[in-house]
Amino acid sequence: MLLSRPVWTAGQVSRVAVRPGLSVATPELIFVPKQIGIDLGTANVLVFLRGRGIVINEPSVVAISAKDGKVKAVGLEARNMLGREPRETIEVVRPMRDGVIADYVVTQEMLRYFINKSCGRFSLVRPEVMICVPAGVTGVERRAVRDAALAAGARKAFLISEPLAAAIGARVPVADPSGNMIIDIGGGTTEVAVISLNGIVVARSLRVGGNRFDEAIANYI
Incomplete structure (x- = not known):
């Protein structure tokens, strides 16, 4: 007797799951866009993948x-x-350089590499990306970062100020009406901001960071 293969509806396919321990991707994992957070620093790049933590x-x-x-x-x-x-x-x-893009084309290729590396080969849809930028960047500099992320393969690109991202990561109560001062010293910039009610009240961005500190120490020695 011939057995015909059962025909599954789209709803049934979307609910397919695998037993724990199997390395087979489910449709949910394949077709849902991954959400990535990128700290695009002067010295280092950190990539956070939702559900897995820091992967790069x-x-x-x-x-x-x-x-x-x-x-x-x-x-x-x-x-x-x-x-x-x-x-x-x-x-x-x-x-x-100093927290902003100095070479657009090379930055785009660098973002493409890190996005592809963090997403893996099973992802069939482009990811949603959020990138940290210094609080003192200009509109042109913000647009350059967003455009580079989209050109590098992001489905959507969002920007968040570095002090606000640092405060959220440190679990500072950013929604409170009281002010919280955040000092974020990176490789190329130093960010100082007062945060209240989910926003930045006042901020100052200095294009001096850890790289300059290292140079000063090396020159002194």
Whole structure:
């Protein structure tokens, strides 16, 4: 007797699940866009994937071919090329400077690499991305970050000020009517902000950070 394969409705397919321990992706995991938070810093890039936590913590450096300008490596792999490859063939650059984009094309490729690495090969839809930016950036600089994220493969791109993101991450009661001062010292910028009622009351962004501190210490020694 021939057995016909059962026909499933779309509703039944959407409810398919696998037993614990199996590494098979369900339709929910495949077709629901992943939500990613990116701290696009001058020194390092951190990527937070909702449901998994921080999945990437790598230097914000890119290795570029001096011959044709193509990206050869990003992050840890690119940093490991420092001093090992001739400068005539490989140039290692930092596309971010003082918390903002210094090289748009290279930043776009760096974002594409980190987005693809964090999403994995089972994701069939582009992710929703939120990126931290300094509180003192201009409208043009904010637009450049958003456009770079969209060009790098994000389905939607949102921006959040670094002091507000730091406060939420530290579980500061940002919704309270009282003020909370946040000081965020990064590699390229230092952010000082007073936060109240889910917003920034006043903020100051200094384009001096840990990198300058390191240089000053090295010069003194």
